Amino acid sequence: MNVLVCVKRVPATAGHIALSADSQEIDTRYLGFTVSPHEECAVEEAVRLIEKHGGSSTVLTLGPEVAIDQLRDAMALGIERAILLETDGREWDPVATAAAIVEAIEAERAAGRSYDLVMFGNESADSAGYQIGVRVADALDLPCVTGIKALEIGDGEAMVRRQTEAGWETAELSLPAVLTVKEGINLPRYPSLPGRLRAKKKEIERIKPQWQDGGLEKIRLKLPVQVEHSVEILGKNGDAGAQVVELFQRLRLL
Amino acid sequence: MVLAFIEHLNGAPTTLSLEVLTMAGRLSGEMAVPLEAVAIGPKGAAAAGIVTSYGVSRLHVGDDPRLADYAPAGWARAVAELTERVNPEVVIGTASDRGSEVMAHVAARMKLPLAANCTEIAPGDPFTVTRQRWGGSLLEEAHLKGRVKLLTLAPHALAAEASPSRTEVATHPFTPALDDKDFRVRLVPQVEADTGKISLAQARVVIGGGRGVGSAEGFASLEELAGLLGGAVGCSRAVTSLGWRPHSDQVGQTGMRIAPDLYIACGISGAIQHMVGCRAAKHILAINTDAAAPIVEQADYAVIGDVQKVLSSVNAQIRKLREVPVG
Ligand SMILES: Cc1cc2nc3c(=O)[nH]c(=O)nc-3n(C[C@H](O)[C@H](O)[C@H](O)COP(=O)(O)OP(=O)(O)OC[C@H]3O[C@@H](n4cnc5c(N)ncnc54)[C@H](O)[C@@H]3O)c2cc1C
Numbered sequence: 001m002n003v004l005v006c007v008k009r010v011p012a013t014a015g016h017i018a019l020s021a022d023s024q025e026i027d028t029r030y031l032g033f034t035v036s037p038h039e040e041c042a043v044e045e046a047v048r049l050i051e052k053h054g055g056s057s058t059v060l061t062l063g064p065e066v067a068i069d070q071l072r073d074a075m076a077l078g079i080e081r082a083i084l085l086e087t088d089g090r091e092w093d094p095v096a097t098a099a100a101i102v103e104a105i106e107a108e109r110a111a112g113r114s115y116d117l118v119m120f121g122n123e124s125a126d127s128a129g130y131q132i133g134v135r136v137a138d139a140l141d142l143p144c145v146t147g148i149k150a151l152e153i154g155d156g157e158a159m160v161r162r163q164t165e166a167g168w169e170t171a172e173l174s175l176p177a178v179l180t181v182k183e184g185i186n187l188p189r190y191p192s193l194p195g196r197l198r199a200k201k202k203e204i205e206r207i208k209p210q211w212q213d214g215g216l217e218k219i220r221l222k223l224p225v226q227v228e229h230s231v232e233i234l235g236k237n238g239d240a241g242a243q244v245v246e247l248f249q250r251l252r253l254l
Numbered sequence: 255m256v257l258a259f260i261e262h263l264n265g266a267p268t269t270l271s272l273e274v275l276t277m278a279g280r281l282s283g284e285m286a287v288p289l290e291a292v293a294i295g296p297k298g299a300a301a302a303g304i305v306t307s308y309g310v311s312r313l314h315v316g317d318d319p320r321l322a323d324y325a326p327a328g329w330a331r332a333v334a335e336l337t338e339r340v341n342p343e344v345v346i347g348t349a350s351d352r353g354s355e356v357m358a359h360v361a362a363r364m365k366l367p368l369a370a371n372c373t374e375i376a377p378g379d380p381f382t383v384t385r386q387r388w389g390g391s392l393l394e395e396a397h398l399k400g401r402v403k404l405l406t407l408a409p410h411a412l413a414a415e416a417s418p419s420r421t422e423v424a425t426h427p428f429t430p431a432l433d434d435k436d437f438r439v440r441l442v443p444q445v446e447a448d449t450g451k452i453s454l455a456q457a458r459v460v461i462g463g464g465r466g467v468g469s470a471e472g473f474a475s476l477e478e479l480a481g482l483l484g485g486a487v488g489c490s491r492a493v494t495s496l497g498w499r500p501h502s503d504q505v506g507q508t509g510m511r512i513a514p515d516l517y518i519a520c521g522i523s524g525a526i527q528h529m530v531g532c533r534a535a536k537h538i539l540a541i542n543t544d545a546a547a548p549i550v551e552q553a554d555y556a557v558i559g560d561v562q563k564v565l566s567s568v569n570a571q572i573r574k575l576r577e578v579p580v581g
């Protein structure tokens with residue numbers, strides 16, 4: 001089977017977020033980059049599917065030239081091919097992103113490469129539009145399930161499960177299909193050194209899609225208002241035991 | 255008109271849907287247009303009894319029996335068809351798993367932009383929204399275009415507020431044109447047997463463990479405290495990535511959102527992606543060796559020290575308190 005996984009390069013923020021002077025993006029001067037944990041799991045799932053069922057896997061991203069790092073990260077885990085939809089670094093909205101991905105998939109099909117499964121994260125880590133997978137499925141007229149936490153491939157079909165407040169929901173759908181993945185579907189492996197070296201040497205296929213106005217236009221970013229509050233230090237190490245217990249009593253937990 | 259897409263359980267709107275009705279009501283007031291609602295599934299008509307307190311004048315019910323069970327594309331087709339027919343200025347749904355999925359399908363079908371997880375909406379031209387990024391640790395102000403404005407409302411962006419006066423609600427059943435293709439995906443619920451364990455979502459106290467707990471075995475002291483307080487154990491992503499705990503225990507942007515009375519963060523640094531999962535806790539107690547860890551300044555109470563030393567002292571003192579006096 002052939003699997004395509006779509007990932008998005010995002011800054012790896014940690015304890016605090018700082019914004020750029022023009023409030024257009026996160027200040028990334030001191031940050032590394034990564035993809036959403038949901039997408040890491042989608043990549044891992046694709047690698048496992050190919051290990052089990054045979055076939056080939058491809059990773060795709062729409063982003064600036066440097067997003068090649070994220071494609072190589074995926075190839076280091078076992079994805080074979082990579083496609084970069086290269087942009088000038090501006091953010092593309094969900095309509096425009098989905099349209100570019102659809103166009104790339106159609107170009108692949110015209111070149112004789114069709115996909116049985118197209119996988120996404122349930123939502124991107126940064127802009128979290130919760131929609132690109134669904135839009136791609138709709139445009140390609142494929143069935144789609146979002147937020148899956150278990151997947152099994154049978155004869156021309158997929159069995160999926162997703163978690164709800166009350167338990168689980170299951171669905172069966174025929175392939176080809178679009179699936180969006182939530183973290184927890186698997187525990188991604190770490191890249192091996194040979195894997196990294198192999199990925200470094202691989203060629204990246206490039207396409208330069210045409211920017212379009214999708215209708216959701218970012219004006220500025222802002223940090224949520226922080227409520228003023230102070231922290232009460234209850235002591236150090238074992239000495240704090242009595243004060244912690246007293247706190248539990250004050251909060252009526254004991 | 256503003257159209258609210260509501261989710262319901264046998265006709266009872268979900269809490270998030272009541273929030274959507276509240277926001278949609280405010281919006282319809284500001285825009286001086288009527289408020290209508292749509293519920294999918296034959297049982298949706300029963301929602302009339304509740305939406306009457308939210309200023310809804312018409313309740314549309316997609317009552318095709320095939321829509322009784324959840325089929326994302328089928329439900330979306332019903333909402334999209336209704337939207338084309340009644341021509342609202344705005345359609346707003348919840349940002350629950352289902353609400354997000356249905357509204358994404360509606361947007362795709364109608365070839366319209368969709369603004370997900372909005373917290374504020376300013377109608378007008380341009381139509382401006384504030385929406386959550388990074389699970390809510392960052393906000394985006396955006397202009398939303400399109401002949402119909404499609405939105406989902408972030409959970410708990412406002413409190414649901416019923417009005418004391420009731421409106422006359424007219425129920426309008428409708429049967430959308432549906433074909434087999436709309437039911438290529440049907441989700442079948444599997445309700446889990448009650449294990450009797452206190453769930454992370456329900457627990458009054460959650461004891462969260464991070465990399466600082468040291469090992470999978472290190473969680474024994476957290477489990478013991480959870481047992482003593484009647485709470486549940488959660489964890490950070492560092493811990494699930496190490497395989498120490500299952501992902502279902504993870505709190506944060508790509509895990510659970512919790513709102514206990516007390517969250518005890520043990521050996522957790524306080525990354526923003528973790529904090530978005532626990533910031534709704536009434537109180538946070540941090541236990542960390544590093545007084546400069548971001549969790550400490552975000553907590554209400556902190557103990558600077560080693561998790562295991564602190565918890566063994568705390569657990570021992572609670573056990574002593576519980577000992578039945580002899581004689
Ligand atoms: C898109 C995205 C989504 C993410 N989603 C999530 C999510 O849902 N949930 C989540 O948790 N993370 C998430 N993360 C990861 C997050 O950024 C952090 O990497 C993670 O929360 C760190 O976990 P930690 O605090 O356990 O580990 P660390 O950051 O390594 O912190 C360990 C802490 O333990 C303290 N410590 C060490 N030893 C001891 C000791 N003996 N006693 C007491 N304290 C000690 C240290 O001082 C430190 O503060 C996400 C990241 C990204 C990029």
Ligand SMILES: Nc1ncnc2c1ncn2[C@@H]1O[C@H](COP(=O)(O)O)[C@@H](O)[C@H]1O
Pocket residue numbers: 006007008009036038039060061062063094097119120121122123124125127128129130131132133
């Ligand atoms: N720029 C991009 N390039 C490739 N895939 C993307 C891009 N943006 C989003 N995606 C994929 O679409 C999913 C959902 O994104 P979103 O609709 O923004 O929440 C992500 O988890 C990715 O798998």
